[in-house]
Amino acid sequence: MATQHRPFAQGRSWTSFTLPVILIGASFAVGLAALLPLVQSSGVTTTGGHIRQLEQERSTWQTQLQEQEVRVAQLGSLERIEREARERLKMVPPKEVHHISVDVPGPAPNRIPSRFLEDQPASPLARDNLWEEIASWLPLP
Amino acid sequence: MAAPRKKNAYAWRIWAVIAVIGLGAVVATLRLVQLQIIDHAEYAAQARRSHISQVSVSDRRGALLDRNGYPLAASEDSFNVMVERRAWENPEEAQVAANKISGATGVPASQMVDIVESVDVFEVPVARNLSFEQAEKVRELDLYGVRLLEGSKRVYPEGNLASQLLGFVGQDSGGLTGLEADLNPQLGGAAGTLTFERDGLGRELAIGERSESPALPGSDIVLTIDRYIQRLAEQELDKIMKDRSAQGGTIIVVQPKTGQVLAMASRPTFDLSKPDTSDETKQALYRNRAITDTYEPGSVFKLFTTAAALDLGLVSPTTPWNDSGVVKVDGWSIRNWDFSANGTQTVQQLLSKSLNTGAAWLAGLCGPDRFYDYVRRFGFGTLTNSGLSGEVEGKVRTPESDPGWRSVDAATNSFGQGLSATPLQMAMALAAIANGGTLMQPQFVKQIMGPTGTETVEPLVATQVTTPETARTLLDMMGVVVDGMSNYLDVSGYKVGGKSGTANITGENGGYKPGAYISSFAGIAPLNDPQLAILIKVDEPKDVPWGTVVAAPSFGRIAEQALAYMKIPPTEPVLVRGVQ
Numbered sequence: 269m270a271t272q273h274r275p276f277a278q279g280r281s282w283t284s285f286t287l288p289v290i291l292i293g294a295s296f297a298v299g300l301a302a303l304l305p306l307v308q309s310s311g312v313t314t315t316g317g318h319i320r321q322l323e324q325e326r327s328t329w330q331t332q333l334q335e336q337e338v339r340v341a342q343l344g345s346l347e348r349i350e351r352e353a354r355e356r357l358k359m360v361p362p363k364e365v366h367h368i369s370v371d372v373p374g375p376a377p378n379r380i381p382s383r384f385l386e387d388q389p390a391s392p393l394a395r396d397n398l399w400e401e402i403a404s405w406l407p408l409p
Numbered sequence: 410m411a412a413p414r415k416k417n418a419y420a421w422r423i424w425a426v427i428a429v430i431g432l433g434a435v436v437a438t439l440r441l442v443q444l445q446i447i448d449h450a451e452y453a454a455q456a457r458r459s460h461i462s463q464v465s466v467s468d469r470r471g472a473l474l475d476r477n478g479y480p481l482a483a484s485e486d487s488f489n490v491m492v493e494r495r496a497w498e499n500p501e502e503a504q505v506a507a508n509k510i511s512g513a514t515g516v517p518a519s520q521m522v523d524i525v526e527s528v529d530v531f532e533v534p535v536a537r538n539l540s541f542e543q544a545e546k547v548r549e550l551d552l553y554g555v556r557l558l559e560g561s562k563r564v565y566p567e568g569n570l571a572s573q574l575l576g577f578v579g580q581d582s583g584g585l586t587g588l589e590a591d592l593n594p595q596l597g598g599a600a601g602t603l604t605f606e607r608d609g610l611g612r613e614l615a616i617g618e619r620s621e622s623p624a625l626p627g628s629d630i631v632l633t634i635d636r637y638i639q640r641l642a643e644q645e646l647d648k649i650m651k652d653r654s655a656q657g658g659t660i661i662v663v664q665p666k667t668g669q670v671l672a673m674a675s676r677p678t679f680d681l682s683k684p685d686t687s688d689e690t691k692q693a694l695y696r697n698r699a700i701t702d703t704y705e706p707g708s709v710f711k712l713f714t715t716a717a718a719l720d721l722g723l724v725s726p727t728t729p730w731n732d733s734g735v736v737k738v739d740g741w742s743i744r745n746w747d748f749s750a751n752g753t754q755t756v757q758q759l760l761s762k763s764l765n766t767g768a769a770w771l772a773g774l775c776g777p778d779r780f781y782d783y784v785r786r787f788g789f790g791t792l793t794n795s796g797l798s799g800e801v802e803g804k805v806r807t808p809e810s811d812p813g814w815r816s817v818d819a820a821t822n823s824f825g826q827g828l829s830a831t832p833l834q835m836a837m838a839l840a841a842i843a844n845g846g847t848l849m850q851p852q853f854v855k856q857i858m859g860p861t862g863t864e865t866v867e868p869l870v871a872t873q874v875t876t877p878e879t880a881r882t883l884l885d886m887m888g889v890v891v892d893g894m895s896n897y898l899d900v901s902g903y904k905v906g907g908k909s910g911t912a913n914i915t916g917e918n919g920g921y922k923p924g925a926y927i928s929s930f931a932g933i934a935p936l937n938d939p940q941l942a943i944l945i946k947v948d949e950p951k952d953v954p955w956g957t958v959v960a961a962p963s964f965g966r967i968a969e970q971a972l973a974y975m976k977i978p979p980t981e982p983v984l985v986r987g988v989q
Contacts, residue, residue, distance in 0.1 A: 335541055
């Protein structure tokens with residue numbers, strides 16, 4: 269009799285533990301599901317705030333870019349160029365003009381403001397060859 | 410038996426209370442139905458209005474660029490410091506805050522305090538047009554009742570260059586005069602709308618509802634003006650004003666083949682960065698005299714009389730004619746400017762010596778109908794369609810338009826008196842001679858570069874006035890005229906042509922002002938392939954009135970420098986050196 273089995277008692281124990289666990293688990297799941305919209309909303313709000321911050325940063329950069337473009341234009345004004353030439357570089361108007369014809373066109377001026385200009389295609393970066401690139405990783409002098 | 414009676418006695422009271430509560434519940438329910446279902450839209454809109462703000466937003470105003478893309482007028486963001494009056498009610502606190510703002514902006518603290526104390530409004534600007542850097546310093550101060558209002562200010566990198574042509578904008582960034590006003594729809598762009606949720610103080614909620622209909626930025630407009638040639642013209646005007654103590658003047662430089670105006674300068678002028686619209690006495694400075702003011706062109710007009718006679722085949726440069734020194738028309742005597750009688754002269758000599766009698770003779774040969782037909786076709790008496798507001802037509806009296814017209818009018822008109830024209834009309838007519846007899850419409854806008862693309866403005870032909878052969882003949886005659894001016898005009902390396910003029914000025918009572926003249930010179934360079942048509946007009950120079958002396962030297966200096974700048978090779982080969 270010492271080795272009597274109690275299959276019923278084991279089965280009862282399984283059901284008596286499982287049902288509350290399932291119920292508690294389900295409650296947690298429902299609770300978590302209820303939190304999900306909150307998490308989503310929080311995420312959206314955070315992302316929105318981040319976008320707004322980036323927009324603000326972009327606006328700030330654009331303002332500074334405008335200021336720099338105006339500054340460049342002021343530095344390139346004819347009045348300033350002449351003043352610098354006369355006062356700082358001590359240049360004087362030429363007494364004799366020599367005309368020299370060359371068949372190479374001059375560089376086009378960089379147009380500013382640049383906001384409506386077409387984007388220039390990015391020139392490919394000059395890359396070292398593969399072995400030089402690998403060698404550059406080594407701690408060599 | 411008493412207990413059941415008592416129970417019944419209370420029962421109706423309970424039912425009465427229940428009924429009252431029930432009725433109240435029904436009323437409340439009905440009211441809720443009314444508020445939340447029937448009138449839902451109205452109340453929802455009211456609620457939305459109370460916490461949603463909608464403001465108009467605008468993008469940056471477009472820039473005015475010269476023909477090579479250099480900015481003549483551009484906009485940059487600026488900031489105004491706004492102060493709530495109630496925040497500065499305490500004088501000591503106001504002074505402390507003002508001192509801090511003063512440190513960041515440079516605006517005197519006392520001035521800011523005075524501004525706030527002197528007005529009775531909720532909020533007032535105490536410092537205007539701050540740069541981004543200054544604004545950041547103010548923002549970092551984080552002062553109570555102080556905020557930054559973003560705006561825009563117009564800047565002129567080339568200073569006051571072409572001030573009357575460009576014009577200026579008002580405080581709302583709208584164009585008031587000049588091209589700023591005429592091109593305002595393109596420069597200003599289109600306003601957008603920003604909708605956002607606000608808090609009780611009207612500030613935008615960081616996590617609230619937000620939507621934006623973006624503003625359309627203004628287009629950048631590339632003008633036909635060349636800043637280098639414009640500056641040359643303005644420097645020459647300033648020199649003439651100083652050397653000749655003149656009252657004013659105008660210089661216009663036109664590219665003959667296209668009608669594009671390369672320079673348009675007038676004096677007196679004004680400071681573009683500080684236009685004072687409240688001062689009535691300064692209003693006259695803001696108008697573009699090249700299109701709003703007319704003058705009697707004087708002897709320069711003989712070019713067009715000669716062109717008419719040449720084009721009609723009535724004369725050639727060598728056609729002889731006898732100058733007796735006086736021409737009688739309608740009982741009036743017309744004499745030469747120097748009262749000379751030159752005997753037998755050619756048409757070329759008529760132009761070189763600028764003989765009034767000869768011009769009257771040519772007009773007589775043409776006859777009034779044909780003479781005025783050419784005058785009209787050269788663009789006199791009609792608008793040039795420049796697109797600039799304020800332009801006037803000038804005055805040309807003809808037998809059809811004026812019953813009081815007499816033959817002597819055609820005679821005086823032939824040498825540029827008794828009619829009036831704007832400097833722009835004169836410059837365009839001159840450019841027509843340089844352009845093979847084709848009159849172009851004056852062009853000021855070359856390209857419009859906007860957010861939706863770039864529009865290129867093409868030159869427009871107004872009319873064919875003379876044959877190319879007539880125009881060529883006249884150019885050669887103008888070259889001979891200039892050959893006789895070598896003391897005053899020498900453009901080394903280039904063959905140029907022109908004609909001077911000295912005209913009386915009409916006074917207020919209709920007669921001529923005694924001792925007051927307009928000196929002018931109309932020139933073309935180079936003659937072999939005209940690239941520049943230049944009109945120089947000087948108002949009331951002192952001491953010497955002659956166009957040859959006053960205006961022609963300026964033409965020479967402008968032409969010489971402009972041709973070199975435009976890389977037009979000289980026609981004299983000794984000055985040219987080639988590089989392989």
